[in-house]
Amino acid sequence: MSAFPSISANTLSTADRARIDASTRGPVLLFFGSALFWLVFGLALETLASVQLILPWFLEGISFLTYGRITQAATTIFAYGFATPAAIGAGIWLASRLCRVELDHHKLLVSAGIVWNLGLLIGASGILSGDSTSLPLLCLPGYSTPILLLSYLLVAIWALLTFFRRGDSPLFVAEWFLFAGLLAFPWLFAAANTLLVWNPVNAPAQPAIAYWFAGGFVNLWLAPMGAAAAFYIIPKASGQPVASHHLDLLGFWTLMLFGSWTAGASLIGGPVPAWIQSAGVAASVMMLVPAFAIGVNLHLTLSGHYATVGWSPALRFLATGIGCLFAYWVLNAINSLPAVNAVTHFSDIGRALTVLAFYGFFAMAASGAIYYIVPRLTGHEWPCHGGVAWHYWLAAVGVGLIVIDLLTGGLIQAYALTNPIVEFRSALDFIWPFRFMSAVGFILLFLSAANFALLFAGILLDTRKNAAPAYLAVREADSTEPVAV
Amino acid sequence: MNQTPNNDPGSHDSIEANAPELREAPEPVEKSSPLPFWLVILAGVLIFWGGFHLAGNSGGFKPDVYNPELAAGGAAAQAGPPDPRVVGKRLFNQNCAVCHQTSGMGVAGQFPPLVASEWVVGGDWVGDNHLVKILLAGAQGPMQVKGNTYNNAMPPWAQLKDEQIASILTYIRSEWGNAAPPITAEYVAKVRADSGDRKEPWTQKELKAIPAETQPAAGAAAPPAPAPAPAAPAA
Amino acid sequence: MKKLPSLFFGILVLFGSAWIGVVAYSYNNLSVLEPLPDEETGGTLPPTLPGLAVIGEKVYAANGCVECHSQQVRLAPLTTDIAKELGKRQTVARDYLRRTTAFPGSNRTGQDLSNYGARNDDANAIHKKLYAPRSVVPWSTMPSYSYLYEVRKIQGQPSNESVVGLTGAAAPKPGYEVVPTQKAKALAAYLLSLNQSYALPEAPPPPAQ
Numbered sequence: 001m002s003a004f005p006s007i008s009a010n011t012l013s014t015a016d017r018a019r020i021d022a023s024t025r026g027p028v029l030l031f032f033g034s035a036l037f038w039l040v041f042g043l044a045l046e047t048l049a050s051v052q053l054i055l056p057w058f059l060e061g062i063s064f065l066t067y068g069r070i071t072q073a074a075t076t077i078f079a080y081g082f083a084t085p086a087a088i089g090a091g092i093w094l095a096s097r098l099c100r101v102e103l104d105h106h107k108l109l110v111s112a113g114i115v116w117n118l119g120l121l122i123g124a125s126g127i128l129s130g131d132s133t134s135l136p137l138l139c140l141p142g143y144s145t146p147i148l149l150l151s152y153l154l155v156a157i158w159a160l161l162t163f164f165r166r167g168d169s170p171l172f173v174a175e176w177f178l179f180a181g182l183l184a185f186p187w188l189f190a191a192a193n194t195l196l197v198w199n200p201v202n203a204p205a206q207p208a209i210a211y212w213f214a215g216g217f218v219n220l221w222l223a224p225m226g227a228a229a230a231f232y233i234i235p236k237a238s239g240q241p242v243a244s245h246h247l248d249l250l251g252f253w254t255l256m257l258f259g260s261w262t263a264g265a266s267l268i269g270g271p272v273p274a275w276i277q278s279a280g281v282a283a284s285v286m287m288l289v290p291a292f293a294i295g296v297n298l299h300l301t302l303s304g305h306y307a308t309v310g311w312s313p314a315l316r317f318l319a320t321g322i323g324c325l326f327a328y329w330v331l332n333a334i335n336s337l338p339a340v341n342a343v344t345h346f347s348d349i350g351r352a353l354t355v356l357a358f359y360g361f362f363a364m365a366a367s368g369a370i371y372y373i374v375p376r377l378t379g380h381e382w383p384c385h386g387g388v389a390w391h392y393w394l395a396a397v398g399v400g401l402i403v404i405d406l407l408t409g410g411l412i413q414a415y416a417l418t419n420p421i422v423e424f425r426s427a428l429d430f431i432w433p434f435r436f437m438s439a440v441g442f443i444l445l446f447l448s449a450a451n452f453a454l455l456f457a458g459i460l461l462d463t464r465k466n467a468a469p470a471y472l473a474v475r476e477a478d479s480t481e482p483v484a485v
Numbered sequence: 486m487n488q489t490p491n492n493d494p495g496s497h498d499s500i501e502a503n504a505p506e507l508r509e510a511p512e513p514v515e516k517s518s519p520l521p522f523w524l525v526i527l528a529g530v531l532i533f534w535g536g537f538h539l540a541g542n543s544g545g546f547k548p549d550v551y552n553p554e555l556a557a558g559g560a561a562a563q564a565g566p567p568d569p570r571v572v573g574k575r576l577f578n579q580n581c582a583v584c585h586q587t588s589g590m591g592v593a594g595q596f597p598p599l600v601a602s603e604w605v606v607g608g609d610w611v612g613d614n615h616l617v618k619i620l621l622a623g624a625q626g627p628m629q630v631k632g633n634t635y636n637n638a639m640p641p642w643a644q645l646k647d648e649q650i651a652s653i654l655t656y657i658r659s660e661w662g663n664a665a666p667p668i669t670a671e672y673v674a675k676v677r678a679d680s681g682d683r684k685e686p687w688t689q690k691e692l693k694a695i696p697a698e699t700q701p702a703a704g705a706a707a708p709p710a711p712a713p714a715p716a717a718p719a720a
Numbered sequence: 721m722k723k724l725p726s727l728f729f730g731i732l733v734l735f736g737s738a739w740i741g742v743v744a745y746s747y748n749n750l751s752v753l754e755p756l757p758d759e760e761t762g763g764t765l766p767p768t769l770p771g772l773a774v775i776g777e778k779v780y781a782a783n784g785c786v787e788c789h790s791q792q793v794r795l796a797p798l799t800t801d802i803a804k805e806l807g808k809r810q811t812v813a814r815d816y817l818r819r820t821t822a823f824p825g826s827n828r829t830g831q832d833l834s835n836y837g838a839r840n841d842d843a844n845a846i847h848k849k850l851y852a853p854r855s856v857v858p859w860s861t862m863p864s865y866s867y868l869y870e871v872r873k874i875q876g877q878p879s880n881e882s883v884v885g886l887t888g889a890a891a892p893k894p895g896y897e898v899v900p901t902q903k904a905k906a907l908a909a910y911l912l913s914l915n916q917s918y919a920l921p922e923a924p925p926p927p928a929q
Binding site: 011012014015017018019021022172173174231232235236237238239241242243244245246247248250254271272273274275277278279281282283285286288289292293296300338375376378379381467469482483485 | 504509527534536
């Protein structure tokens with residue numbers, strides 16, 4: 001059906017790449033741009049919420065700025081305003097490159113992007129004005145989610161067409177993750193909305209389904225999409241082959257199996273049958289297998305060539321993101337052990353892990369992908385090298401502050417919450433200084449996101465007319481490593 | 486959706502690669518190095534542990550077991566069907582209390598009492614089978630209860646399920662100081678089968694002609710009742 | 721793994737296993753739970769709710785209360801929830817039977833609310849706390865929900881619904897009164913209805929220590 005010349009099975013010539021990149025420009029930039037807008041907006045709300053947690057009187061008594069509503073709006077905006085569009089945007093580019101197919105459905109995808117943002121705007125306004133469902137990661141009111149699903153349907157049509165046209169060449173590991181993520185998201189999102197929001201099942205059955213969705217959103221949607229970007233861009237930019245096909249297989253299939261079963265670990269000792277809890281615990285602990293398989297594989301790929309991570313923004317962000325994903329899965333496995341969870345559940349350790357997965361893993365990995373992809377679409381270099389470095393360090397220090405403080409503070413808070421002779425008030429007193437530091441961390445994260453959005457605007461408008469690629473560190477003139485940006 | 490590429494047809498030849506594309510390395514490939522040995526061991530250990538944990542903490546994969554330790558410790562019976570006397574009380578209050586009263590005392594001269602009644606807890610010639618038969622087909626005509634004669638009619642209750650009849654009888658035999666053993670649903674089913682499809686209510690004369698029988702091993706088959714009421718044989 | 725169909729089929733099987741095991745299993749076994757007869761009152765367990773409490777659940781959801789309040793007592797002896805007197809027994813699925821949405825929660829920045837109605841029976845005290853949390857508990861970190869209340873000039877007699885006993889900065893100006901809106905009244909009714917002090921066979925009380 002395609003009128004353009006077929007591209008050879010295993011290689012892409014520079015001209016092929018140029019054609020494919022140019023064909024994806026509009027939709028990908030639309031998804032990335034809107035994602036960055038929502039990231040800044042969501043982090044502003046998240047920062048406000050973190051301040052209200054230490055100063056409860058701050059802007060209180062205003063319905064649309066009350067803590068519960070802005071927290072839920074911030075989480076929703078991160079998940080559906082930033083993460084999902086960024087994943088779709090990177091997915092469009094990755095699928096076009098990996099399937100070696102030029103994008104010829106601009107209108108389809110541009111419509112999808114516009115409809116998606118419209119749906120999210122309606123949904124986020126709904127949450128702030130008091131229509132939240134208050135379900136984990138699924139606060140969007142029932143009237144906004146059909147719009148999002150409609151938009152994803154358009155994306156799915158494009159994905160099907162693209163994968164059908166890809167030819168017979170063997171599937172590269174990044175394509176497995178990409179395909180799995182694009183398949184899992186609509187399944188999770190449509191099923192959870194049907195069973196919990198549109199036509200809710202009886203309440204006793206809801207907690208298990210709700211956490212099946214919440215766990216799946218991270219393990220089967222964000223993680224595969226981040227891994228897809230990492231498994232294409234890391235070997236591509238560093239010029240190294242992916243270390244081990246067997247590790248690919250192990251990591252991918254164990255992620256698919258264990259990642260979908262983790263729901264019960266969020267309800268240990270709670271109102272779901274014991275075996276669902278035990279299955280969730282077993283699955284969460286066995287997530288160590290994909291964590292090590294994916295982490296070790298990418299580490300071995302870069303091993304000996306970490307210099308490229310030093311100077312390439314894309315590699316730096318992606319490697320940090322995958323490192324955070326590894327840390328998230330390991331900490332989550334520990335936190336899922338019943339004896340540990342009995343103490344730590346309901347403390348800020350849960351918030352720390354969410355921040356690690358969202359801002360440590362996914363925002364970093366997506367930023368890495370954006371740093372790599374956008375110059376290829378626009379033909380411009382990133383405008384301000386210092387700005388890129390600021391973005392990285394603000395984000396890294398911000399995430400580090402939040403995660404480390406909430407983990408240590410959460411341990412103390414958890415002790416106070418569970419010890420029968422300690423009063424409830426003590427838990428609040430103990431956690432306060434740590435929450436203060438985490439609020440500082442959120443301010444840094446907000447600044448990093450604002451900085452990134454400015455850089456993005458700069459590269460679109462080509463403000464500086466930079467000819468040199470954006471290095472984070474000096475690349476020695478005699479380096480044998482690839483340029484990697 | 487478009488089946489033919491319609492946008493910018495000339496683009497295929499005219500696009501020039503930009504600088505980032507020109508400096509790219511070739512498309513990535515995979516090596517097929519073997520799995521690290523330690524990771525195989527780790528995966529094996531974890532999968533073994535996971536299976537072990539699931540098997541030991543599954544509560545028998547039952548949907549109503551929330552605490553496997555309590556279930557394993559012998560409290561599983563508490564998670565069984567509800568106490569028949571609880572169900573029986575509700576059914577009694579809905580269906581029977583109009584005549585026999587919630588106190589079980591009946592109405593003097595009209596409806597006979599159930600408290601300490603030989604028809605309920607057993608008497609000289611009255612057995613468990615008579616009680617069940619009356620529930621199934623009703624009763625009419627003069628009847629002696631605790632030395633008083635009542636002449637009225639009791640409707641049949643054959644439309645109730647065996648479990649429901651058993652619950653009602655278990656309730657009235659253990660309430661208000663009555664202390665007869667529970668009646669099981671199996672026994673009700675047996676009597677129902679013995680009586681065939683008899684619809685017309687029994688008379689005292691007819692019943693007297695049927696030899697009394699006691700429900701076989703009634704206490705053993707019934708679910709254990711937490712309250713001590715049925716245990717005391719005196720009353 | 722070379723081909724798309726085998727990839728697709730593999731993902732379908734693995735993902736489907738959890739779909740069947742967690743989602744379909746819950747749907748088949750937990751959404752069909754029935755109320756149990758209640759020996760003492762002739763009613764059912766969990767008890768039916770007043771209509772206002774059902775409406776209040778929407779208010780609870782709308783304001784994101786679940787971000788700081790859990791509604792589950794976890795089992796003993798693994799956890800200390802029962803020793804902390806959050807409830808006398810663990811929460812099970814059937815406890816959510818009368819709710820439209822279950823809010824088990826995942827954070828306890830605030831107190832667990834599973835048995836809030838067993839500890840409190842005074843709607844006015846709840847209104848005071850929702851309207852001005854720190855006038856009641858000085859160290860409370862709960863934000864004020866004053867937007868659920870109406871401060872209005874007393875017309876003739878004060879309303880019999882107005883919140884009484886507000887002190888300090890929270891007290892209305894002389895001649896004014898704080899009256900709960902329908903939403904606040906519904907939320908208070910919902911909070912009062914949170915009460916699991918009845919026995920369920922699948923949640924036996926833990927053995928005495």
